[in-house]
Amino acid sequence: MNNIKFNNRDPVYVQVVRHFKEQIATGMLEPGKEIPSRRELANKLKINPNTAQRAYKEMEEEGLIYTERNLPSRITKDEQVLGGVREELILQAVDSFVSSIRSINVPVDEVLSLVKEKYAAEDKN
Amino acid sequence: MIEVKDITKKFGRRKVLNGVSFTANKGEITCLIGINGVGKTTILNAIMNLTPINSGHILINGEKIKKESYEKITFIPDAITMLPQMRIAEAMGFMNDFYDCWNQERATELLGFFKLKESERISDLSKGNTAKVNLLLGLAMDVDYILMDEPFSGIDIFSREQIANVFTSHLIEDRGVIITTHEISDIEHLIDKVVLLDNGNVLKEFNAEEVRENENKSVVDVMREVFKA
Numbered sequence: 001m002n003n004i005k006f007n008n009r010d011p012v013y014v015q016v017v018r019h020f021k022e023q024i025a026t027g028m029l030e031p032g033k034e035i036p037s038r039r040e041l042a043n044k045l046k047i048n049p050n051t052a053q054r055a056y057k058e059m060e061e062e063g064l065i066y067t068e069r070n071l072p073s074r075i076t077k078d079e080q081v082l083g084g085v086r087e088e089l090i091l092q093a094v095d096s097f098v099s100s101i102r103s104i105n106v107p108v109d110e111v112l113s114l115v116k117e118k119y120a121a122e123d124k125n
Numbered sequence: 126m127i128e129v130k131d132i133t134k135k136f137g138r139r140k141v142l143n144g145v146s147f148t149a150n151k152g153e154i155t156c157l158i159g160i161n162g163v164g165k166t167t168i169l170n171a172i173m174n175l176t177p178i179n180s181g182h183i184l185i186n187g188e189k190i191k192k193e194s195y196e197k198i199t200f201i202p203d204a205i206t207m208l209p210q211m212r213i214a215e216a217m218g219f220m221n222d223f224y225d226c227w228n229q230e231r232a233t234e235l236l237g238f239f240k241l242k243e244s245e246r247i248s249d250l251s252k253g254n255t256a257k258v259n260l261l262l263g264l265a266m267d268v269d270y271i272l273m274d275e276p277f278s279g280i281d282i283f284s285r286e287q288i289a290n291v292f293t294s295h296l297i298e299d300r301g302v303i304i305t306t307h308e309i310s311d312i313e314h315l316i317d318k319v320v321l322l323d324n325g326n327v328l329k330e331f332n333a334e335e336v337r338e339n340e341n342k343s344v345v346d347v348m349r350e351v352f353k354a
Contacts, residue, residue, distance in 0.1 A: 006314055007241065008313055008337075008343030008344070008345065008346075009337060009341050009343045009346070010337060010341070011337040011338040012314050012334060012337070014338070035195070039294070039295055041292075042293040043290070043293045046290070046293055046314065046315070046317065047293065047314050047315065048154065048290065048292075048293070048314065048315050048317060049293060049297075050152065050153065050317055051334060054334070062213050095209060125258055
């Protein structure tokens with residue numbers, strides 16, 4: 001779990017959930033992996049323990065984590081949920097990209113070819 | 126829960142508290158914010174009955190505060206009250222002799238947490254370390270509520286970080302904390318509830334996460350709005 005750079009205006013629990021989703025989507029957090037306790041998470045991220053609790057509750061409701069009896073919680077192994085996380089992050093990124101590029105009136109074909117060029121260049125680096 | 130209901134306080138002719146009301150829950154960190162001289166410390170003193178109020182009520186867990194209530198609350202003033210020539214161990218011993226609710230085990234853990242040595246004399250400590258000893262003496266008590274007056278003021282950034290770490294650790298457990306401060310930016314993510322004070326009045330009381338969630342505003346955004354108005 002890396003340190004998160006929190007912004008001050010979005011709810012902290014939402015930012016924590018997003019961070020977990022990114023870690024899941026990039027494979028940093030593998031399916032079935034044990035996650036820290038609420039107190040450990042609060043301590044690691046320097047956030048309020050109630051906020052950490054809220055983030056875990058949200059993740060449990062979304063099916064991202066599960067808890068068996070009194071054992072530590074783990075990342076879900078549900079393929080459908082995991083696929084959904086990846087899709088959600090991709091769509092969010094595309095949405096924000098589209099809304100910022102739209103405001104400068106670029107034809108979509110030009111955008112697409114630029115995106116392809118950039119991707120190729122990034123791969124080389 | 127600590128309930129402060131419509132309390133007023135005058136010093137001579139000067140009204141310091143003009144009907145202050147707010148609540149502080151167990152398991153939450155409540156932050157009283159206002160510039161210096163708005164009555165933050167007076168409120169804490171009033172809860173501890175160190176200064177008698179002129180009107181209003183203060184309830185703890187629904188009951189009027191009585192002598193036994195003070196086994197459930199501790200107050201950490203903004204400066205250490207132990208004699209400077211005392212060693213940390215002696216200050217801890219003093220607390221142990223004086224308070225039934227002193228928890229030696231937690232005190233020892235806090236020493237390690239703050240990287241302090243028992244044998245050190247209070248007069249030889251840096252400002253930051255003196256603040257940590259002061260906090261330690263209060264945090265080591267087995268109480269439900271801890272009141273802290275300006276725990277972050279006048280100390281270096283690393284000591285501030287170390288003190289902030291206490292709030293996220295098991296050392297706070299599920300106790301209720303009320304802190305006063307005039308500098309919020311480095312603890313925005315640590316606190317549950319904010320009470321904005323000005324001139325002896327509560328201007329606004331809100332939950333930090335709820336304001337972020339419902340209004341997409343930071344605590345500082347709300348402060349700007351409220352204090353500028």
